[in-house]
Amino acid sequence: MVSRDVDILFSKEEVENKVAELAKKINEDYKSENLLVVGILKGAFVFMADIIRKMDIAVEVDFMDVSSYGASSVSSGVVRIEKDLDSSIEGKNVLIIEDIVDTGLTLEYIVEVLKRRGPKSVKVCCLLDKPARRKSNIDPDYIGFSIPDEFIVGYGLDYAEKYRNLPDVCILKPSVYKE
Numbered sequence: 001m002v003s004r005d006v007d008i009l010f011s012k013e014e015v016e017n018k019v020a021e022l023a024k025k026i027n028e029d030y031k032s033e034n035l036l037v038v039g040i041l042k043g044a045f046v047f048m049a050d051i052i053r054k055m056d057i058a059v060e061v062d063f064m065d066v067s068s069y070g071a072s073s074v075s076s077g078v079v080r081i082e083k084d085l086d087s088s089i090e091g092k093n094v095l096i097i098e099d100i101v102d103t104g105l106t107l108e109y110i111v112e113v114l115k116r117r118g119p120k121s122v123k124v125c126c127l128l129d130k131p132a133r134r135k136s137n138i139d140p141d142y143i144g145f146s147i148p149d150e151f152i153v154g155y156g157l158d159y160a161e162k163y164r165n166l167p168d169v170c171i172l173k174p175s176v177y178k179e
Helices: 012-029 045-053 105-115
Strands: 006-010 035-041 059-067 080-083 093-101 121-129 142-146 169-172
Touching: 006 012, 012 045, 012 121, 012 142, 035 045, 045 059, 045 093, 059 105, 093 105, 105 121
Parallel strands: 035 059, 035 093, 093 121, 121 142
Antiparallel strands: 006 169, 059 080
């Protein structure tokens, strides 16, 4: 049951279909390559788990935990790496899996940090893109849905660590959060 705090933006079925579509494109693009998939914790873990299960190519998995929000609904602008990769990415194709690209500042920072480590390539796959809030020159290579400038929860995305378990992508009602 969906909480009364939210309105469904994309149903579980719509998300499943989009994940399969993205995985198919990634499979085509990396069909003769190995790929290191880097999930950005915590928000991307559900999306990452679903998308890698749809991939039929050689995949390695790692995670980064990067923070710029804390318990707020607005980015602080200060990016901190809480958990870095466990191994070298030198010479590897890297695909960053992100839940949502909002201002793009955090993602831009992550991409720059990883590019300095000598990978063969770095690309970005996001489930949700919110271009109206963009403050960087980041353009994800694979985009699930472009969304309006609303606060989104569900399918791994949270507000103050709540709502991640919702199976749908939802808009959190403004009366629930404070900016």
